[in-house]
Amino acid sequence: MYSMSDAPDLLFSALADPTRRAIFERLCRRGEQTVGVLTAQAGVSQPAVSKHLGVLKRAGLVTDRHAGRQTHYSARLEALAPLSDWTKQMTGFWEGRFDDLEDLLKRMDQ
Numbered sequence: 001m002y003s004m005s006d007a008p009d010l011l012f013s014a015l016a017d018p019t020r021r022a023i024f025e026r027l028c029r030r031g032e033q034t035v036g037v038l039t040a041q042a043g044v045s046q047p048a049v050s051k052h053l054g055v056l057k058r059a060g061l062v063t064d065r066h067a068g069r070q071t072h073y074s075a076r077l078e079a080l081a082p083l084s085d086w087t088k089q090m091t092g093f094w095e096g097r098f099d100d101l102e103d104l105l106k107r108m109d110q
Contacts, residue, residue, distance in 0.1 A: 024056055
């Protein structure tokens with residue numbers, strides 16, 4: 001099993017793949033969908049879509065619901081919180097760096 005400290009790495013790793021990102025985006029935009037519907041839109045085989053969904057599920061980005069022989073997947077938007085937090089940290093870091101650079105350039109002009 002994965003620890004909470006692994007969560008950001010799993011999230012970034014899961015979203016690094018363009019096919020997984022497209023599947024996740026589709027679930028975000030269109031809501032719950034079956035594996036069959038996702039496969040029809042993904043341009044890859046059903047086993048490949050199922051593997052991608054497994055990675056997304058381990059990363060906490062999707063949940064599944066079984067109804068008869070079909071599995072329905074939904075996006076978990078709250079799972080993006082670590083990505084949002086990291087982006088805010090990096091924004092603050094770079095804004096500070098640019099402020100320091102601006103101060104340096106002003107001192108050099110004097």
